[in-house]
Amino acid sequence: MDDWRNGGFGLYVHWPFCQAKCPYCDFNSHVTAQIDQNRWAAAYRSDMLRAAPSLSGRVLNTIFFGGGTPSLMHPDTVATIVETAREIWPFSNDIEISLEANPTSVEAGRFTGYRDAGVNRISMGIQALNDNDLRRLGRMHSVSEAQKAFDVARNCFDRVSFDLIYARQGQTLAGWQQELDQALSMAIDHLSLYQLTIEDGTAFGDRYARGKLRDLPTDDNAADMYLATQDICDKHGLPAYEVSNHARPGAESRHNLIYWRYGDYLGIGPGAHGRLTLDGTRYATETYLQPGAWLAAAESQTGESSRTPLTPEDAGAEYLMMGMRLVEGLDLDRFRALSGHTLSSERISNLCEIGMLDLSENRIQATDAGRAVLNAVLRDLLVE
Numbered sequence: 024m025d026d027w028r029n030g031g032f033g034l035y036v037h038w039p040f041c042q043a044k045c046p047y048c049d050f051n052s053h054v055t056a057q058i059d060q061n062r063w064a065a066a067y068r069s070d071m072l073r074a075a076p077s078l079s080g081r082v083l084n085t086i087f088f089g090g091g092t093p094s095l096m097h098p099d100t101v102a103t104i105v106e107t108a109r110e111i112w113p114f115s116n117d118i119e120i121s122l123e124a125n126p127t128s129v130e131a132g133r134f135t136g137y138r139d140a141g142v143n144r145i146s147m148g149i150q151a152l153n154d155n156d157l158r159r160l161g162r163m164h165s166v167s168e169a170q171k172a173f174d175v176a177r178n179c180f181d182r183v184s185f186d187l188i189y190a191r192q193g194q195t196l197a198g199w200q201q202e203l204d205q206a207l208s209m210a211i212d213h214l215s216l217y218q219l220t221i222e223d224g225t226a227f228g229d230r231y232a233r234g235k236l237r238d239l240p241t242d243d244n245a246a247d248m249y250l251a252t253q254d255i256c257d258k259h260g261l262p263a264y265e266v267s268n269h270a271r272p273g274a275e276s277r278h279n280l281i282y283w284r285y286g287d288y289l290g291i292g293p294g295a296h297g298r299l300t301l302d303g304t305r306y307a308t309e310t311y312l313q314p315g316a317w318l319a320a321a322e323s324q325t326g327e328s329s330r331t332p333l334t335p336e337d338a339g340a341e342y343l344m345m346g347m348r349l350v351e352g353l354d355l356d357r358f359r360a361l362s363g364h365t366l367s368s369e370r371i372s373n374l375c376e377i378g379m380l381d382l383s384e385n386r387i388q389a390t391d392a393g394r395a396v397l398n399a400v401l402r403d404l405l406v407e
Contacts, residue, residue: 026338026361027300030286032078032112033085033278036067036104037292038093039314042125042163052091053314060096064103066321070291071104073325075111077301078289083112085278086120088142094124098136105141119144119182119277126164126172126185134179145176146215146276147185152202156191173209182274184213189252190245191219193238199248200255207259212274216252217267218245249395266348266394283349285342285361291326293317298341299330305338307331335363344401352381352388370403 041052086108088101105120121144122137124130134145149169151157157165164172169185176183187206189199206214221227221236230236240248253263261269265283268276281288290297290308293316297308310326311317317326333341339362346353359365371387374380379393379400393400 025300025303026357027285027287027298027305029357030284031084031277031281032081032286033087033281033288034071034083034108035278035288035290035292035295035297036086036088036093037290037295037310038088038090038096039293040095041090041092042095043161055314058095060100062322063318064097064100066318066326067100067104067291068107070321070326071107071111071289074289074291074327078112078299081112081287082115083108084115084118084286085281086118087278088122090123092125092130092148093122094130094133094137096122098133098140101137101142102140117277121146121276121278123148124172124176126169131172131175134176138179143180144182144184144276145180147173147176147183149173149185150188151191152187152205153198156194159192160188170209182212184215184270184276185211186215186217188217188219189248190240192236194240194248196244196247196251200251203252203255207255207261211261213268213270213276214256214261215268216256218249246395250391253391262350263394264350266397280349283345285345291321293326305333307333335361338362339364340405343404347387347389347397347401347404348394350388350394352386355385355387366404370406374400374403 039053040058041054043054086105088096088104093101101122108114120142122142123146124134126147126149137145147169148162149164150160150162152166152169154166173183173185185206187202189202203216219239221239227236252269256262256269261271263269264275265279268279270276278288285298287299287305288297289299290310293310293314294312295310299306299308307330308327309329311320311328320326320328339358342353342358342361343366355366366387371380371382374393375382378390379396381388381390389397389400
């Protein structure tokens with residue numbers, strides 16, 4: 024059996040356009056005045072058809088529209104992509120089709136069109152439930168607009184998630200606890216909760232380098248917010264199933280589980296990454312980063328810019344880094360089959376003794392304490 028079947032098969036569609044560039048964002052997103060939706064829809068369709076022959080015989084488990092701001096896509100563009108996917112692959116009975124949305128009133132009005140196109144899950148980029156912080160984060164919506172858009176989404180879709188960022192400028196532990204309680208009161212079944220990170224190449228990164236990004240919480244305060252997040256979400260019935268993601272049982276993001284369980288996924292659109300197993304070899308794929316370059320390439324030949332075979336060592340390391348993000352952890356036999364070697368039993372034992380790992384039935388899982396310092400745990404496990 025191909026190893027990827029342990030995780031499933033998904034399609035990731037990158038829409039690169041936004042109304043404005045958020046100062047913390049290092050994703051491949053661009054602001055432009057004119058978008059030829061028909062041309063983009065045709066290019067996505069062409070690139071999917073190009074990939075189809077090598078991926079025949081698979082069942083498609085998920086489609087994820089990410090960005091950028093996919094809720095700037097016309098519903099007809101979304102429908103073209105979904106219909107093309109259906110032409111190429113049989114859909115699983117419980118296929119999840121997710122679309123990321125910004126909660127402005129104009130985009131919320133598109134939700135019915137997305138539902139009719141086949142979308143059955145919305146992931147909303149709310150980011151904060153505080154108007155001052157929304158302005159600091161460069162968001163174009165207010166808390167009131169976000170709540171109204173959430174209500175519209177709830178009326179259209181059975182499954183709605185939203186994102187929040189914590190450890191923001193001037194944020195206190197008590198303020199975050201109050202905000203999280205408010206979020207959890209909104210009939211939510213999935214939350215993605217990310218600590219603000221300052222990335223090079225972003226507006227926040229530039230301000231931070233010049234000493235202009237003040238009042239960020241200390242590392243200890245940010246850690247306290249992380250631990251409080253786990254406690255509050257647990258009490259509300261949304262335990263963590265991954266480092267930054269919380270869900271009621273059964274409401275987990277199936278698409279993201281494909282990544283974390285190290286399945287295969289086809290990435291299309293500017294700057295999209297993929298992992299594909301072809302003739303027994305797993306490949307890392309990339310597409311052209313700039314929207315214009317990808318569009319021209321997808322129209323003429325292929326939007327894929329590189330396809331790199333992964334060594335067993337690389338595949339094992341990727342599985343370890345992705346799988347350990349999950350509360351369920353990873354299978355040591357699968358790691359050995361992928362990588363060709365075993366993890367150090369001595370290091371695993373040491374990490375168990377200090378409360379960072381649990382070992383049971385040949386699976387290792389990071390404990391709550393271990394997930395809080397997961398990078399350090401991974402470094403220890405990966406050292407030769």
